[in-house]
Amino acid sequence: MKKPLYADYLQSHIRTVPDWPQAGVMFRDITPLLQNPKTFRLLVDTFVHRYMDEKLDMVAGVDARGFILGAVVAYELNLGFVPIRKKGKLPFLTVAEEYELEYGSATVEIHTDAVKAGDRVLLIDDLVATGGTMLAAAKLLGRLGATVVEAAAIVDLPELGGSKLIADNHLPLFTICDFAGH
Numbered sequence: 110m111k112k113p114l115y116a117d118y119l120q121s122h123i124r125t126v127p128d129w130p131q132a133g134v135m136f137r138d139i140t141p142l143l144q145n146p147k148t149f150r151l152l153v154d155t156f157v158h159r160y161m162d163e164k165l166d167m168v169a170g171v172d173a174r175g176f177i178l179g180a181v182v183a184y185e186l187n188l189g190f191v192p193i194r195k196k197g198k199l200p201f202l203t204v205a206e207e208y209e210l211e212y213g214s215a216t217v218e219i220h221t222d223a224v225k226a227g228d229r230v231l232l233i234d235d236l237v238a239t240g241g242t243m244l245a246a247a248k249l250l251g252r253l254g255a256t257v258v259e260a261a262a263i264v265d266l267p268e269l270g271g272s273k274l275i276a277d278n279h280l281p282l283f284t285i286c287d288f289a290g291h
C-alpha cells in the first residue's frame with residue numbers, strides 16, 4: 110500500500126516511551142500528534158481524504174484512544190459515531206467479544222442498536238499491536254450484521270503480528286505508519 114502523504118511527518122510526532130507501562134514495552138505515544146494543531150489537522154485530514162468518497166453509514170471507534178480520532182473523523186465525514194467500549198461501561202443492551210492479550214484476556218462491547226444490518230462501517234483505533242482489539246471490534250460489528258469496510262489506525266507494530274492476523278482474517282486494514290525495526 111502506498112504511504113499516505115505526510116506519513117513521515119506525522120510519524121515524527123509520535124513519541125516513544127521505553128519500558129512503559131512495563132519493562133520491555135516501547136510505548137508509542139500519540140499525544141504529541143494530537144497536541145500540535147498542525148499535526149492533529151493533518152492526521153484527521155489523512156483519514157477524511159481516504160474515506161470521503163466511500164459510501165459509509167457509520168464510524169465505530171475503540172475505547173479509549175480510538176474515540177479521540179474516530180469521533181472527529183466521523184464528524185468531518187458527516188457520519189454518526191458509535192463507541193466500542195471495554196466491558197461494563199455501556200448502559201443499554203450489549204453484545205460482547207472476549208479476546209486474548211499478551212497476558213490474560215479482555216472484553217469489548219457494543220450496544221445492540223449501534224449499527225443496523227447492512228450498514229457499511231469504518232472502524233477506527235489508534236494502534237494495532239497483536240491485533241486482538243481490532244479483530245474483536247470487527248467481530249462485534251459483524252455479529253450485528255454490519256460490514257466493516259476497513260479497519261483504520263495511525264500506527265502498526267508489525268513485529269507484534271496484528272496486521273498479519275487482521276489480513277489472515279480478511280479484514281482490510283489501513284495504517285499511516287509503522288514501527289518495524291525501530
Ligand SMILES: O=P(O)(O)OC[C@H]1O[C@H](OP(=O)(O)OP(=O)(O)O)[C@H](O)[C@@H]1O
Nearest residue numbers: 172173174236237238239240241242271
Ligand atoms: O492490537 P492489540 O494488542 O489489541 O493492542 C492495541 C490496543 O491497545 C491499546 O489500547 P489499550 O488496551 O492499552 O487501552 P487504552 O486505549 O484505554 O489505553 C491501543 O489503543 C489499542 O486499542
Ligand SMILES: Nc1ncnc2[nH]cnc12
Nearest residue numbers: 134135136137138236238
Ligand atoms: N507499544 C504500544 N504502544 C502504544 N500502545 C500500545 N498498545 C499495545 N501496545 C502498544
